[in-house]
Amino acid sequence: MKVNYYLNFDGDAADAFHFYKAIFGGEFMAFLKMNETPDANKLTEDEQNRTLHIALPIAEGVILMGSDILPSMGHQFKPGNNMYISLHPESRKEADRLYNGLSIDGAVEMELQDTFWGAYYGSFTDKYGVKWMINFDENRS
Known part of the structure; x- marks a missing residue:
């Protein structure tokens, strides 16, 4: 992963x-x-x-990724809430396992689903306040 x-x-x-x-x-x-x-x-x-x-x-095997928020979608930028850990599992099954486990008692931003960019993706904040993205792209695994 x-x-x-x-x-x-x-x-x-x-x-x-x-x-x-x-x-x-x-x-x-x-x-x-x-x-x-x-x-x-x-x-x-x-x-x-x-x-x-x-x-x-930015380094061997390390990619820095980012995006802008959308205020019209209710996104609010606050220093400190602007970082996610982005996991890129090697299968849909592993994506489901990670999403279902880590999101327990958390706040889902986007349900794990197929997206227009071709990935199986979901995002959430876990019960400890850590922000996560799960992104399985079978074309890049």
């Missing part, structure tokens, strides 16, 4: 990741804007220009 760090920002994810890129070097593995989503027309103009997902390898 791969483990990565996922950071949330309030409209400045792209700026932050360009800064990190200047320090760590390398190239972005992914850089998608919110206007590339199927429901982009439901977002404000500002939100359409926000970062949906960005990924930068």
Whole structure:
């Protein structure tokens, strides 16, 4: 299983990741804007220009990932709540096991489900306040 760090920002994810890129070097593995989503027309103009997902390898086997929050979806940015542990299991079965176990008595953000970007994904805060993402992508396992 791969483990990565996922950071949330309030409209400045792209700026932050360009800064990190200047320090760590390398190239972005992914850089998608919110206007590339199927429901982009439901977002404000500002939100359409926000970062949906960005990924930068920073060390051997370590990828720093991030995105911007969407205030129109009820997201609230607070320093301290902007980091997730992103787990990338090697099977759907393992994704289910991790999600079902870690989310017990927690607060689900997004149920584990197939997504438009092709992954089986869910996110939640566990009962201890730790934020998690489970992302199984059979094309990248």
